[in-house]
Amino acid sequence: MLADLLEFNFLRQTFLTGLLIGIIAPLLGTFIVVRRLSLIADALSHVTLAGIAFGLFIEKKFSFTLLPPIYSGLVFSVVGSIFIEKLRHVYKAYQEIAIPIILSGGVGLSVIFIALADGFNTELMNFLFGSASAVSKTDFYTILTISIFVVVIIFLFYKELFTLSFDEEHAKVSGIHAKQIHLLFIILTALVIAASIQIVGVLLVSALMTLPVAASMRIAKGFKQMMFLSILFGEIAVIIGLISGYYLNIPPGGTIVVVSIIILLLSIGYKRIFVTKTKVGATV
Template sequence: MIQDFLQFDFLRNSLYAGILIGFVAPLLGVFVVIRRLSLIADALSHVTLSGIAASLLLEKTVFTGGFINPLYMGIMFSVSGALLIEKLRGVYKHYQELAIPIILSAGIGIGVIFISLANGFNTDLFNYLFGSVSAVSSSDLYTIIAIAALVVIVIIFLYKELFLLSFDEEYATATGLRAKWIHLVFIIMVALVIAASMRVVGILLVSSLMTLPVAASIRIARGFKQTLLYSVIFGEAAVIGGMMTSYHLDLAPGGTIVMIAVIILIGAIVWKKKKTA
């Protein structure tokens, strides 16, 4: 099965991109889940949708010939959404969780307006919504490689700080840790990974790849590092298995990846119950 992906450039790009996304999305997702910020992924994915819709609208009404790469516009919107969430968390100091649904609502609202102005859905937008095994170009792959490398570097250098903020933010702040800036860097990394993942998994399903493998690993892991390891393993299994299955059965890769992740989660829950019974 994997020979088909290595035979053609566009499939090879998708496979490499999927492997990278399957690594960094669950890796970052562990910190997202532990900090109880899972809805941030949904909010930023909807903001990314607005960016994609805006780029397709501009290409249709102003520019022609693929002048704008929707991935870059999606990244710009996603990072902007992350910064706005942080700004709103400061505005609503006692109700910081409000920042997430506000940005989520604004993102989907703007996206729907742009889609309606562009006269509805087209094939390109459908691929961004649900993923495609043939949509990853060489430039997209290079961008994903750069984002993946950046995320890994940030996690390596800020591992202790992120770990401390995840489990005890008040103590971390009391010890003099620059929690605000570290959280800002963290949420920008989340925004970049979400935007990078949309080519393979799809905008509407990308948050699942950041949470489902983590949910499965939490059930069976005995410590934080094991949770990181199992999350990456489950994420890679879901992405590679989903891409292979979707290609041979002609299915949307995003949905297939998510359903394999769900099966892994169910297996982890059942295994844990049998072990503790």
């Protein structure tokens, strides 16, 4: 059945796109989880939905495509990420309040644009739950560009991002430009969300950023190890999820998340067995 995937061009694009987001979503997710920003990813994915709905609305009402909906989603997501940072600054003592504001704002706008675009259609459904057949050639190249950009930036700023994530105060005192690095990071998050939406969908994109990380966190000793394990788990989830979703005719968002949860449960089980074993060993 893998041969099937490689034979048809559009399926191959979907498959390769899946592999790309299987790298970048958990890669960025590692930093998102340790910085306790998982919910921000969720808020941003809903803003992206508003952007996509806006794109679909323009397409439908004025019957011209300014840009594919992924681009309007991208713009909304990045603007939303900057807005979240501003809000977090305004409500310094209650930073998490930025999340419900942005999340509900995103859903509110989405509802309006969806209604104006004459309600639900399959395309929108694809964006909500992901799709195994929605990736066009332009989309693929857009996602490829985003992926390369994200990986290069993370590579360049790895030590700053790690230092900032582990201990923000120490990072600031030692002279790292915490604010600028953080803004760069949140924009990367927005990009990764917009790129992942095609495959996993708005509602489940934050799952692909956090579940593989949650699983690897249980067994990794260090941060780099956690990062690589997260990517490995992310890839396993995407590959099994995409193939099974395609053959069972289920949106891959659902299958990818279920596989991720199975991996998570296995890692918890592994740790239990492993820890009991060492404990027994220690008493002998």
